[in-house]
Amino acid sequence: MSFLSSFDISASALTAERQRLDIASQNLANTNSTRTESGDGPYRRKMVVFQEIASTDVTSSRNSAASGSFRSRFNSLLNKNATKGGVRVTEIIEDERDLYPVYNPDHPDADEQGYVMMPNVDPVKETVDAMSATRSYEANITAFNAMKLMAQRALDIGK
Template sequence: MSFLSSMDISASGMTAQRLRLDVASENIANMETTRTESGGSYKRKTVILESAESGSFRKALQKAAGVVATAVADEEAGFEPVYNPDHPDADENGYVQMPNISLIKETVDSMSATRSYEANITAFNAMKTMAQKALEIGK
């Protein structure tokens, strides 16, 4: 693994965490959405992250891997029926199928993504400082 490839790992982590934060924000914004373009209520989205380099643990240590978002998937959890007969999307029994999105869960996901992003920034800055110090030694 080259010295500066650690910056690539941190950069890939920051990109992945930014996507997680964007998806959590989208979920919060659509908590009350009962009608989408594809029909039906909004489905909660989740980000699927994987290692950028597959293979053995030894290979991962020898080569910079990083992380990559492989998909933004709809969660298949059911909808929450809410009794509201005046709602335009209510069924014949007066129930509306609301998205099964928890504000608490999305807030925790947002906080986790933010902390992970900050950790990657710290690692990136540490590598940058080490590179600068190495150049100063060569003077």
């Protein structure tokens, strides 16, 4: 893994954590939504599914190209199929936990017994998820800035 791939790894984590925070915010905003846009009933909590982007080892192509020409070595290092690792959001799924009934006979979405089905969103859990996403985002910014500082120091050595 090259030094510069660390930037890509941190950037992928920043993107994934931002999306996680967006979903937590969306869930919080819809805590009391008894009707979705499509009219399918109450809002259902959404969750982000992360997946590792496994890094492809390019050392074998490096070793085979080491004895070859500059062009073959350069082309092997620019291999488009080689991934650098990180994380990505593969999907956003709906939480299948049960909705909960609240007695409110005056509500327009109340059934014949006077109960309204409320979203399966727990504001405390969403707040904790948002805080966790924020802390992970901050940690990745710190790592990104540390790598940037190392790159600047390496360039200063050459002066």
